[in-house]
Amino acid sequence: EAQVTQNPRYLITVTGKKLTVTCSQNMNHEYMSWYRQDPGLGLRQIYYSMNVEVTDKGDVPEGYKVSRKEKRNFPLILESPSPNQTSLYFCASSLDRGNYGYTFGSGTRLTVV
Amino acid sequence: AQSVTQLGSHVSVSEGALVLLRCNYSSSVPPYLFWYVQYPNQGLQLLLKYTTGATLVKGINGFEAEFKKSETSFHLTKPSAHMSDAAEYFCAVSDLGAGNMLTFGGGTRLMVKP
Numbered sequence: 001e002a003q004v005t006q007n008p009r010y011l012i013t014v015t016g017k018k019l020t021v022t023c024s025q026n027m028n029h030e031y032m033s034w035y036r037q038d039p040g041l042g043l044r045q046i047y048y049s050m051n052v053e054v055t056d057k058g059d060v061p062e063g064y065k066v067s068r069k070e071k072r073n074f075p076l077i078l079e080s081p082s083p084n085q086t087s088l089y090f091c092a093s094s095l096d097r098g099n100y101g102y103t104f105g106s107g108t109r110l111t112v113v
Numbered sequence: 114a115q116s117v118t119q120l121g122s123h124v125s126v127s128e129g130a131l132v133l134l135r136c137n138y139s140s141s142v143p144p145y146l147f148w149y150v151q152y153p154n155q156g157l158q159l160l161l162k163y164t165t166g167a168t169l170v171k172g173i174n175g176f177e178a179e180f181k182k183s184e185t186s187f188h189l190t191k192p193s194a195h196m197s198d199a200a201e202y203f204c205a206v207s208d209l210g211a212g213n214m215l216t217f218g219g220g221t222r223l224m225v226k227p
Contacts, residue, residue: 043203092157
């Protein structure tokens with residue numbers, strides 16, 4: 001089944017403790033992206049990647065890092081999480097520049113206390 | 114820069130009534146436009162998209178949307194609401210000139226009353 005898999009689905013952590021949210025897609029998509037969803041703000045792009053070793057900032061990159069060492073994986077790293085990073089996170093992938101529409105993962109609900 | 118405005122964060126309709134969810138966008142270049150649906154505790158699912166060609170676009174589950182360039186709008190409609198349509202709906206615009214930027218509106222939560 002074609003899908004984007006994120007882990008974990010739920011995560012509660014403490015301020016300053018580094019964490020990684022994994023994202024993997026099995027569709028051989030070149031484009032991958034991370035979004036955060038906050039009430040009333042819709043989804044805002046954090047980082048995106050157009051191919052292996054090619055990443056760029058989205059609208060809200062501060063406090064996040066990404067890497068794209070393999071085509072299928074695009075982990076999101078929070079080096080020192082803070083409470084304002086409490087949010088619902090989505091990974092998405094697309095065959096090209098998103099113009100065919102993204103396939104989204106099921107989301108990761110992160111709480112930073 | 115591109116932006117998307119969805120009028121009405123909550124819309125309530127009766128089962129069988131017309132669904133109309135409004136979306137207006139701004140973009141400096143001809144846009145690609147999308148509607149996504151999000152059911153509780155799930156990711157976003159693509160409902161329909163406009164890229165080029167016919168301005169009336171049909172999607173899944175009986176939804177359709179019409180691209181009106183003069184009004185910079187891409188409203189989503191469904192003739193007859195079903196209880197299973199209750200979800201949050203997001204309009205999005207893609208600007209080819211901005212890398213891979215897909216900009217979302219704030220979302221509209223659709224409630225369907227029996």
